[in-house]
Amino acid sequence: MAFDYDLFVIGGGSGGVRAARISAGYGARVALAEEYRLGGTCVIRGCVPKKLMVFASGFPQSVADAAAYGWEAQIGAFDWPSFRSKLDAELQRLEGIYRANLDRSGVEIHDCRATVAGPHEVRLNDGREVTAKHILIATGGRPVVPEEWQGMGCMTSNDVFLMDELPKSILIVGGGYIASEFACIFNGLGVTTTQFYRGAQILRGFDEESRGHIANEMMASGVDLHLGTDVIAIEQRDGQTHVKASTGHDRSYDAVLCATGRRPNTDGLGLEALGLELKANGAIPVDNYSQSKIPSIYAVGDVTDRANLTPVAIREGHAFADTVFGGKPSYFDHGLIPTAIFTQPEYGTVGLTEEEARAQGPVDIYAAAFRPMHSLFAGRDNRAMMKLIVCRETDKVLGCHIVADHAGEMIQLAGVAIGMGATKADFDRTLAVHPTMSEELVTMRTATRSHSD
Numbered sequence: 001m002a003f004d005y006d007l008f009v010i011g012g013g014s015g016g017v018r019a020a021r022i023s024a025g026y027g028a029r030v031a032l033a034e035e036y037r038l039g040g041t042c043v044i045r046g047c048v049p050k051k052l053m054v055f056a057s058g059f060p061q062s063v064a065d066a067a068a069y070g071w072e073a074q075i076g077a078f079d080w081p082s083f084r085s086k087l088d089a090e091l092q093r094l095e096g097i098y099r100a101n102l103d104r105s106g107v108e109i110h111d112c113r114a115t116v117a118g119p120h121e122v123r124l125n126d127g128r129e130v131t132a133k134h135i136l137i138a139t140g141g142r143p144v145v146p147e148e149w150q151g152m153g154c155m156t157s158n159d160v161f162l163m164d165e166l167p168k169s170i171l172i173v174g175g176g177y178i179a180s181e182f183a184c185i186f187n188g189l190g191v192t193t194t195q196f197y198r199g200a201q202i203l204r205g206f207d208e209e210s211r212g213h214i215a216n217e218m219m220a221s222g223v224d225l226h227l228g229t230d231v232i233a234i235e236q237r238d239g240q241t242h243v244k245a246s247t248g249h250d251r252s253y254d255a256v257l258c259a260t261g262r263r264p265n266t267d268g269l270g271l272e273a274l275g276l277e278l279k280a281n282g283a284i285p286v287d288n289y290s291q292s293k294i295p296s297i298y299a300v301g302d303v304t305d306r307a308n309l310t311p312v313a314i315r316e317g318h319a320f321a322d323t324v325f326g327g328k329p330s331y332f333d334h335g336l337i338p339t340a341i342f343t344q345p346e347y348g349t350v351g352l353t354e355e356e357a358r359a360q361g362p363v364d365i366y367a368a369a370f371r372p373m374h375s376l377f378a379g380r381d382n383r384a385m386m387k388l389i390v391c392r393e394t395d396k397v398l399g400c401h402i403v404a405d406h407a408g409e410m411i412q413l414a415g416v417a418i419g420m421g422a423t424k425a426d427f428d429r430t431l432a433v434h435p436t437m438s439e440e441l442v443t444m445r446t447a448t449r450s451h452s453d
Helices: 014-025 040-045 047-068 080-105 177-188 208-221 310-324 354-360 373-377 407-419 424-429
Strands: 005-010 030-033 108-110 114-118 121-124 129-137 141-143 169-173 192-197 224-227 231-237 240-245 251-253 255-258 262-264 297-299 339-341 346-351 363-370 384-391 397-404 449-451
Touching: 005 014, 005 114, 014 030, 014 040, 014 080, 014 129, 014 310, 040 047, 040 080, 047 080, 047 177, 047 373, 080 108, 114 129, 129 310, 169 177, 169 251, 177 192, 177 208, 177 339, 208 224, 208 346, 208 354, 208 384, 208 397, 240 255, 339 407, 346 407, 354 363, 354 384, 354 397, 354 449, 384 424, 397 407, 397 424
Parallel strands: 005 030, 005 129, 030 108, 129 297, 169 192, 169 255, 192 224
Antiparallel strands: 114 121, 121 129, 141 262, 231 240, 240 251, 339 346, 346 397, 363 384, 363 449, 384 397
């Protein structure tokens, strides 16, 4: 059978674009459909604009530190419309780069929605139907508002970047990394910020000691964090959103941001009609090579709900292209993923948590909490934390956790060492770079505590 394309990619985010470009580089005839904007969640409504907001929110503290260091410095009011205008221009620039790279690679772009009409058929919403030997689903995910709060004026993370003005007060519902990051961002921008989380501690699934440290630092910086707290009712009153809480902390806010979860974008794609059974949350089940139960249909990125991170989607997309069109069967190992959470302070992590490591066998924990030189001189009480988790039997470093300014930059390099199988002895023999925060990683000589089982 002659196909119109060797590969049709549905979704123009990081994973889909990488897969399309690499596949085209191998000589495949490739088309890609994107119904919104090229760049996907990361570029348009996620990592990139969020990180720029993180930068913006940090300047009040930087200026205060500058004054403490002897500069005549003071900060004025934050101009959200001006910032948003520059933000929009930057996202437009990045989207243009994505489009140019696809064009340069010879990928045919369809600026419309596409659905799957058969194992080798794709239907475009302009009425056309095309065929492809392989179909790759890379439609990502989306934030969801619980059904009971839909239509009540709650924002999602997508809406933050489209605000016409900055609210004076905001409630953020949720305790994951998106909720916690935005709590720090709005707090830094001068918004009175409250965060509700129904669990016992934010950042569920991460290292217990690290998440507790972050929560304490967030509260010390001004975030009004309420743990064990859920929303009971929401209603609009006098231009504000009134929220009734399970703990009696009832208040009205200018805005409410719901960051309670995300869902893979598979609604209406036509996959179930082909007999492909999706997971309960709509995710596409795939094997290590990103292939679904239908041999011609693959999926990468957040739509598979494996590890919902942009670099992971990129690696999955690249591995798909290498496997299907490059003659080099490969897959991305999800077992050791360095990542950063851009709270204030940042959290960088790679490898096992203390709790995970303890469940595997005897471990030694090396941890230190201290006041960094920069903030100490400025008169701030902020504390950084460094932590190594070491297998007692092999001396191998199983995990590294950093809570500090620029932790994301530091964990990248720690990820290289741990990915290579570094031992605690390797860390110990590495000369400290002084004076830095990161030198603590190679100067902790005595275990803080040990676990035998």
